[in-house]
Amino acid sequence: MNPDFLVIGAGVAGLRAAIELAQTGAVLVVAKHSLRESSSEYAQGGIAVALNDDDEVRLHEEDTLYAGDGLCNGAAVRALVEEGPAAIQELIEWGAEFDRQDGTLAFTREAAHSRNRILHARGDSTGSEIARTLHRKAASFPNISFRSYAATTDLLAGSAGGAVCGAALYDASTGQTVHVPARAVLLATGGLGRVFLNTTNPDVATGDGVAMAWRAGAQISDIEFVQFHPTALYVEGAPRFLLSEALRGEGGLLRNRAGERFMERYHSMAEMAPRDVVARAIVTEMARTASSHVLLDLTPLGEDFLHSRFPRIFQTCLEYGVNIARQPVPVRPAAHYAMGGVRTDLNGRTSVERLFAAGEVACTGVHGANRLASNSLLEGVVFGARAGRAMRRWMAAPVPEYAHTGEPPEAFHTPAGSVHEFRELAWTHCGIVRCGEGLSHAVSVLEALEKDSTGGSELTPERSEARNVHQVALLIARCALAREESRGAHFRTDFPAKRPEFQKHSVISRHSEIQYLPEEMLLAGAIE
Ligand SMILES: Cc1cc2nc3c(=O)[nH]c(=O)nc-3n(C[C@H](O)[C@H](O)[C@H](O)COP(=O)(O)OP(=O)(O)OC[C@H]3O[C@@H](n4cnc5c(N)ncnc54)[C@H](O)[C@@H]3O)c2cc1C
Structure with a gap:
């Protein structure tokens, strides 16, 4: 509990940063639930990267900017798409197994991508595979320690200058709050979907990082931009389980309660229109037909294909009484992803000294007003690594004297x-x-x-x-x-x-x- 660097969050961004930090000092990674409970773990569809033969970094950049609707930070987008291919190669070297066809990487398509550029793993368990790989890599460093069921409740700041010098941590095993001093702190706390009644996000996604940073005086940017995923399972008593966009990419069709396709009336790209367009079209169609949901029809894809390509979705829906190969699935939109968050530069630095942020909690401006599907796992690995490298410079600076007496703001x-x-x-x-x-x-x-x-x-x-x-x-x-x-x-x-x-x-x-x-x-x- 006396690390050089404190990483709050054990999703892809926190783990990727910890691997960089381990080259310089002692790192403590804390997670408020089990180490595997994160959005990263549940990410299904895949990770976008311009590695396919007919693809180019420039095209990935253009698609990201288009989806961002005039509000992307161009430099952040360039960093993401240019550093993406090397970040994926690194994951593969560390043991990540992406799905292949005839020995070569298999790419699929998602909405608003102009090329097939989505890598996936075990069909629809991409995030889990990346998180597993990063966990294993991080655990191989003796100077990275992990603490699960340890929720940070606030950042600690010195009375003198406002720099962050650690965090207050509620340790569920003792029921006590302890102060953890550190030379620098990374917020990698993920998203805020749980701020909304209906969400695809896991319980841990309560926006803690944004709220803690706010209380510590950090700037928050573009927080009004929240992405609503069009297709979350809508079955009474079931969680709003995500039905990946890749299902529509593979030919799934949206129908209203009368069984009619409707997306063609709302956008020329029909089911493959940008997420916000599809989500609003569904809400409009629900109101027009006085229905609580619409239907995602996957039956034309066939049971064998659905079972092998989307095993997790197939099994989970079955547990809630829906056989996706035999009946259209009731769906409606749910809060999914935060484009905004704690404002950072391209190296994870926030407006408060010694406080960094990476992954979904951060706002580099890479997603603008709307995230392109499957860009966020990539964001976690690219900007997590950048933040980790930038934090290392604080190793040379002494721990602030007030670190042991720092107080929540x-x-x-x-x-x-x-x-x-x-x-x-x-x-x-x-x-x-x-x-x-x-x-x-x-x-x-x-x-x-x-x-x-x-x-x-x-x-x-x-x-x-x-x-x-x-x-x-x-x-x-x-x-x-x-x-x-x-x-x-x-x-x-x-x-x-x-x-x-x-x-x-x-x-x-x-x-x-x-x-x-x-x-x-x-x-x-x-x-x-
Ligand atoms: C169902 C679902 C499907 C998705 N599918 C895709 C996809 O196919 N492709 C894609 O690119 N993106 C997808 N996303 C989005 C993507 O998964 C996330 O944006 C990304 O994984 C976020 O990574 P992260 O490291 O920033 O945060 P997370 O992976 O969410 O990790 C957050 C960590 O912070 C910890 N934490 C939170 N608060 C505290 C606290 N107060 N104290 C201590 N620890 C705390 C949590 O315990 C957790 O360890 C999906 C998201 C969901 C929910």
Whole structure:
């Protein structure tokens, strides 16, 4: 518990960073659940990389920029697509087994990709295979230690200069909170899907990294952009299990309750249109037909193919009573991915000294207003490695004297209201289709609940999560209300068009109101 570097999160980004850091000092990787419980573990469809014979890095770049709807940080996209092929080769050298056909890597297609460039593993267990590989590699370093069931509740800062010098950790085995000092801290806490009532994300995705960084004074960027996946399983009593886009890539069709295909009426690319288009089309079709869901028809693909290509999806749906080879699957959209997060440069540096972020919790601007499918696992490995390398320079600097007495930025208090209430507000008013009135309502209710907060309550992981969900929901609502346009995954009925004055990144911190920064100010180095 006395590392040089503290890595918060054991998904692909945290593990990839830890492998870099291990070359320099002692690393502690903490995870709030088991070490394998993460979005990385559940990622199905694959990892995008321009390695296929007919593909080019330039085309991957173009597709990413197109999906990002005018808001990508071009330098971040270039780093992602250019460093992607080497990052994949490295994973293969470390033992990752991607699916092959006749001995060569097998690539599939997903929405808004102009080429077949999605690598997959064990059919639909790509994230699990990459996480397994990185875990094994990280565990081979004697100076990387792991701690599971250890949730960080806050970052520690010195009274003097605001630099982060460690984190407060709730250790479930003892029920105690301990302070872990470190020379530098990486937030790799993943996404925030659990801020919404319906989500494909695992329980750990409660936006803790964004909330902790916010409390420590870091800048948060583009947080209003949340991607809603069009097709999550909709069966009563079942979780909103993801039905990968690759299913549509292989020929799956969307039908309304009358059994009619409808996507052709909404976009020329039909089922392969960008995710936000498909998600909104489904919501519109559900309203038009007064139905709680639509149907994903996979029956034309055949049982043998579905069973071998998508074994995990096949089995999971069967457990919830749906044989995907024999009957159309009831689906509806669910919160899936956060494009925004803790603002970083291309090396994971945040606006707070010694605090870094990588993976889904970070916002490099690589995804702009809408993430291209299968770019996030790649983001985790590329930017995780970059952040790890950049953090190493802090090895030469002494641990701040105040590290052992560093305190969370504010006393623990919980907002009034339940976590269910926050999640419902976020889903209803900050979801797929937004409007000014609903967003204002969400902001005022969440602010009122904050004013009614109770101080001095005992810190538990549940209370800590509730506080974070509330904080992140409020940030999303505020930033979505301020962005008076529709772009990418952010759609407002009262401002249905894109507006050039909003082709900028939102940046907010607890010390300043929302500002809008153009792309060049997000480039490497600008953060300082
Ligand atoms: C169902 C599903 C399918 C997906 N499919 C794909 C896909 O096919 N391709 C693709 O590119 N992307 C996919 N994604 C997105 C992708 O999986 C994630 O964006 C990516 O894995 C995030 O990696 P990460 O390392 O940033 O975070 P994660 O993998 O989510 O890891 C987060 C880690 O942080 C820990 N943590 C969180 N809070 C705390 C705390 N307070 N204290 C301590 N530890 C904490 C967690 O325990 C966990 O170890 C999918 C996501 C989901 C949910």
